[in-house]
Every structure is written in C-alpha cells, then in structure tokens.
Amino acid sequence: MKYKAFLFDLNGTMIDDMDYHIDAWFNIVNNLGAGLTRDRMKSECYGKNHELLERIFPGRFSEQEKITMSIEKEEAYQEGFRPQLKLISGLDKTLEKAKAAGIKMAIGSAAITFNIDFVLDGLGIRHYFDAIVSADDVTKSKPDPETFLRCAEHLGVHPSECLVFEDVPKGVESARSAGMDALVILGIHTADEFGVYENVISLQQDYELLAW
Numbered sequence: 001m002k003y004k005a006f007l008f009d010l011n012g013t014m015i016d017d018m019d020y021h022i023d024a025w026f027n028i029v030n031n032l033g034a035g036l037t038r039d040r041m042k043s044e045c046y047g048k049n050h051e052l053l054e055r056i057f058p059g060r061f062s063e064q065e066k067i068t069m070s071i072e073k074e075e076a077y078q079e080g081f082r083p084q085l086k087l088i089s090g091l092d093k094t095l096e097k098a099k100a101a102g103i104k105m106a107i108g109s110a111a112i113t114f115n116i117d118f119v120l121d122g123l124g125i126r127h128y129f130d131a132i133v134s135a136d137d138v139t140k141s142k143p144d145p146e147t148f149l150r151c152a153e154h155l156g157v158h159p160s161e162c163l164v165f166e167d168v169p170k171g172v173e174s175a176r177s178a179g180m181d182a183l184v185i186l187g188i189h190t191a192d193e194f195g196v197y198e199n200v201i202s203l204q205q206d207y208e209l210l211a212w
Contacts, residue, residue, distance in 0.1 A: 004161040006098055007151045007180070010109035012167035015119055016088055018188045020081040021045055024073045029056055042188060046170040047110050047141040049073065070112070078118055085122050088185060090207030095128045106131035106151040108164070110141045131155055143170040145178035152178070163201075172197045183210075 012018040026041045034056050036044075044052055049070035053061060061069070098105055105128055109116060113134045120126040131154035138146045152159045164175035164182045168189055175182040176199040184194050184203045191203050204210060 002161070003103065003163040003181075005104040005106065005152065005155050005157045005163070006165065007106050007108045007148055007162050007175075008165045009167060009171050010107055010111050010116060010119060012187045013165050013171075013185050014087060014091060014107075015081075015085065016187060017077075017081050017084070018042075018045065018167070020077050020084075022188075024077040024080065025052065027076070028069060028073055029053075032057070046143075046168055048135045049112065051141060071114075074112065074115055078115070082122075085119070087123060087125070088206050090210060094207045094210055095125065099128055104130050104155040104157060106133065106155055108133045108147040108151040110135050110147070112136055142174035143177065145174050148175055148178040148180055152180075169193050169197070172200060175199060 008014055011021060022038065022042050022045055025045060026036065026038055029036055029041070036056070044055060046052075050063070050066045053066050053069060095105070107116060107129055111134060113136050116132060116134050120129070131151055133147050133150045133154070135141055138144075138150060140146050148162065148164055149159060152162050159179040162178075162180045164171070164180045165185060166172050166175060166182050167185045167187045172182045172184060172194060176197055181199050181201050182197065184200055185207075186203055186205055194200050194203065
C-alpha cells in the first residue's frame with residue numbers, strides 16, 4: 001500500500017446526491033432567467049456556490065445576494081435529499097478498513113461547512129476523518145489543487161502519498177494538479193469523461209469491489 005492518506009470528495013463520491021444538487025440549482029437559476037438545460041446545469045455543478053453563480057450570471061449579483069441564494073439552494077437540497085442520506089455502497093467498510101490500517105483520511109470538498117456537517121453528523125462518521133477542508137477554507141476551489149494540497153498539509157503527508165476519491169472530472173483535474181492519484185466513483189459522469197486524466201488508477205461504480 002503506497003498511500004498514507006485517503007482524501008475524499010463529498011458530494012457524489014461519499015453519498016449519491018449530485019442529482020439533488022443539480023435539481024436545486026436548476027430551479028433557482030432558471031427562475032432567475034438563465035434558460036439553462038439540465039445538462040448544462042450538470043456541467044456547471046463544481047466549485048464554490050459563489051463561483052457557480054458568477055459563471056452563470058457574471059457581475060449580476062452582490063456578495064450578499066450570492067450568500068442568500070447559496071443558503072436557499074442548500075436548504076432546498078437538504079430537504080430533498082435527507083430521506084435518501086446514506087453512504088455509497090461499501091464505503092462504510094472502506095472507512096473502517098482504512099482506519100484500522102492507520103491510513104489518515106480527510107474530506108476535501110467544494111461544499112460549504114453547512115453541507116459537510118449535514119452529512120458527517122447525519123451519518124455519524126465524523127470520527128473517521130483527521131482533517132476537513134471545505135469551500136470556506138480555500139481561496140480557489142477545484143479544479144485548482146488548493147483543496148487537496150491543504151488536506152495533505154493538515155495530515156502531514158506528501159501529496160504523492162495521497163489517493164483522492166472523486167466523482168467529477170474537475171475534481172480529478174484538481175488531484176492531478178496537486179500531484180495525486182485518483183480513484184473515480186462513477187455516478188452522473190461516464191467513464192469516457194475521465195479518459196484524458198493519466199492520474200486515474202481505477203473507475204468503480206461503488207466501494208464494494210475496492211481492493212487495496
């Protein structure tokens with residue numbers, strides 16, 4: 001085992017919730033006149049909420065307005081997803097096995113703390129993680145490598161000793177820029193979308209067949 005640390009993205013990687021994020025944003029931005037298709041909305045669902053809004057509505061909203069819409073979106077997402085809140089199949093065993101093996105673990109997510117707490121405390125899994133880096137902790141979110149580099153720094157491990165678990169191409173790009181390998185959990189994205197990333201060591205539907 002060459003990896004000393006596992007770094008997990010959250011949404012779509014630990015829990016199967018990306019459709020709920022897409023739907024929440026789709027309703028909000030189109031009610032504001034964006035006229036986006038659902039496929040376009042799916043492609044925009046990465047990075048911080050403020051960055052997403054700025055990409056779709058450049059220069060239109062103040063920071064306070066973005067904060068208000070971000071909270072509105074997260075409340076809608078949590079209300080819709082709460083009945084479905086569970087780990088992706090096999091992840092509970094992976095977390096237990098890694099913890100027992102002394103592998104350090106962190107969450108590196110573009111989610112705000114409000115959403116990370118929703119998952120960790122809702123599922124009672126906070127004790128597995130030695131560090132958490134959220135959207136609130138970085139200047140630049142994915143695909144910039146800052147999120148994962150901060151995770152490695154907090155864990156006290158070299159980036160090359162980290163394995164990143166991701167579900168979106170922008171997250172894999174972030175891992176590559178950080179000098180880290182990535183294992184992809186396939187969800188709303190297909191295998192061919194990750195073909196250009198040489199740092200991908202495996203693509204899996206879930207964690208059940210994960211061998212390490």
